[in-house]
Amino acid sequence: MKNKKVLLRGFDKASQPLAEQTLTRAGYTLASTLTTAEVVVVGPLGFDTDALGPDPKKAVLIWENLRKNLESPTTGAQQDLPRRPVIERGNSSIRIVGIDVPLSGATGGQVPPAERFHRICLDAPFLNAARAVALGAAQGLPTSLEGVTAAAKTTVVLWVAHLLNQPVARLNLNGQSDVTELIGRYVPAGQGDEDWNLPALARLGHLLKPECLAIIQQALSENRSLDWAESTLIQAHTGLTRSRWRFQEGIVPQAMRKGGWVLLDEMNLAEPQILERLNPVLECPPSLLLTEGDGAWLGQGGIPVHPGFRVFAAMNPSDYAGRSNLSPAFKDRFLNWFQAQPPGEAEYRSQLQFLIHGQHPEVIINRCIYQGDRSEPVHGELASVEGIDGWIDGLASCQASLSIGVAGKRDGILFTRRSLNALLDLWVARIRESGPSAARTALGASLKDLYWNRIANTADRNASMGVAEAAGLPVEDAP
Numbered sequence: 001m002k003n004k005k006v007l008l009r010g011f012d013k014a015s016q017p018l019a020e021q022t023l024t025r026a027g028y029t030l031a032s033t034l035t036t037a038e039v040v041v042v043g044p045l046g047f048d049t050d051a052l053g054p055d056p057k058k059a060v061l062i063w064e065n066l067r068k069n070l071e072s073p074t075t076g077a078q079q080d081l082p083r084r085p086v087i088e089r090g091n092s093s094i095r096i097v098g099i100d101v102p103l104s105g106a107t108g109g110q111v112p113p114a115e116r117f118h119r120i121c122l123d124a125p126f127l128n129a130a131r132a133v134a135l136g137a138a139q140g141l142p143t144s145l146e147g148v149t150a151a152a153k154t155t156v157v158l159w160v161a162h163l164l165n166q167p168v169a170r171l172n173l174n175g176q177s178d179v180t181e182l183i184g185r186y187v188p189a190g191q192g193d194e195d196w197n198l199p200a201l202a203r204l205g206h207l208l209k210p211e212c213l214a215i216i217q218q219a220l221s222e223n224r225s226l227d228w229a230e231s232t233l234i235q236a237h238t239g240l241t242r243s244r245w246r247f248q249e250g251i252v253p254q255a256m257r258k259g260g261w262v263l264l265d266e267m268n269l270a271e272p273q274i275l276e277r278l279n280p281v282l283e284c285p286p287s288l289l290l291t292e293g294d295g296a297w298l299g300q301g302g303i304p305v306h307p308g309f310r311v312f313a314a315m316n317p318s319d320y321a322g323r324s325n326l327s328p329a330f331k332d333r334f335l336n337w338f339q340a341q342p343p344g345e346a347e348y349r350s351q352l353q354f355l356i357h358g359q360h361p362e363v364i365i366n367r368c369i370y371q372g373d374r375s376e377p378v379h380g381e382l383a384s385v386e387g388i389d390g391w392i393d394g395l396a397s398c399q400a401s402l403s404i405g406v407a408g409k410r411d412g413i414l415f416t417r418r419s420l421n422a423l424l425d426l427w428v429a430r431i432r433e434s435g436p437s438a439a440r441t442a443l444g445a446s447l448k449d450l451y452w453n454r455i456a457n458t459a460d461r462n463a464s465m466g467v468a469e470a471a472g473l474p475v476e477d478a479p
């Protein structure tokens with residue numbers, strides 16, 4: 001089948017680029033029309049094969065099956081591919097999916113905690129996105145992850161930051177976000193000493209006594225405010241009184257000083273003119289003039305920018321409701337722009353295998369096989385349930401169908417990894433109450449409570465229950 005001309009049908013804007021990339025790397029040629037195509041690859045949205053007419057020469061392949069065949073490490077020459085750990089720790093860097101990322105030594109801010117990620121399955125979409133984040137971190141490239149809801153865009157940035165012990169400031173943007181959240185604003189001065197404008201005092205150093213100037217310069221070099229004794233001394237020598245207002249820096253200048261990461265979540269929900277304020281921050285090297293405050297300059301020739309400072313963004317496609325169209329100038333500054341892929345049936349099956357058996361799937365990236373280390377399963381007690389492998393296959397098939405078939409309806413119902421996690425939690429809780437022999441009844445009741453009750457439209461609910469029944473799942477307890 002290699003070297004055949006392939007036409008893709010039934011893909012959305014988020015999933016088609018990855019499918020095209022995978023096929024071209026595997027030796028296929030992309031066709032632009034049905035007439036020139038020899039093979040039609042059908043994606044998750046489906047395709048009416050009647051459009052092919054009576055032509056027997058055109059093969060029709062299901063993308064999910066073809067992708068599994070292409071990515072399977074046990075077929076053909078792929079048996080000889082090298083194996084590498086997902087994470088390789090060194091003294092001064094960590095290799096993440098083949099990308100060496102130096103440890104920045106950043107201070108301040110919140111490092112994402114380990115307990116946030118104990119349910120994360122290291123499947124192909126997640127590891128490909130993690131590699132993009134690692135690349136941005138290693139090369140200092142502003143990085144944006146674009147993809148549909150529940151493609152783990154935010155989670156993958158936080159996961160990489162956790163591996164690097166890297167502080168992250170996450171800002172959820174919306175239509176009411178303004179520049180003050182990003183850059184800073186004036187706030188009433190408190191009783192402390194933070195309200196001295198040290199850069200302004202330093203510019204008047206020729207008018208100050210040497211001991212006062214030395215105190216100010218030392219505080220600036222250490223990136224701190226004055227303590228009580230220093231403040232009292234300067235006030236006594238100069239007769240100056242402190243301002244009733246002080247400039248409180250936003251998350252961007254703070255991260256630039258201390259080496260934190262800034263994560264702009266739901267970036268294209270903010271107004272474009274607000275985001276444009278970040279254009280100089282997204283340059284290489286970054287810089288920022290605090291015109292909103294004391295006019296301090298962060299960048300070459302001014303206050304040094306910590307080498308660990310990075311900017312990441314996560315966003316849904318622009319055709320989602322309420323999203324802004326970002327300007328070409330702004331988008332161009334995100335030199336590392338990655339299309340994050342949602343999970344399909346194979347990924348849902350891998351997620352269930354990981355939660356129940358503690359085993360990550362094998363993933364091929366750049367001709368290497370990666371697999372996460374085995375771990376203690378979150379729901380290991382389900383492994384002893386009779387017929388659990390059949391339940392795993394049925395749940396994965398049903399979840400994949402529901403995530404496509406119900407998504408986009410007027411009810412706005414989504415079935416995602418989060419939904420599947422909640423379903424397993426409830427299923428396990430009910431098995432603990434009633435015993436393993438009640439596993440089937442407990443699953444049917446859990447599906448009813450967390451899945452079918454979410455769907456308002458009767459026809460959609462019945463169709464979804466039919467999908468579950470076809471996959472071998474219990475629906476007799478549903479309304």
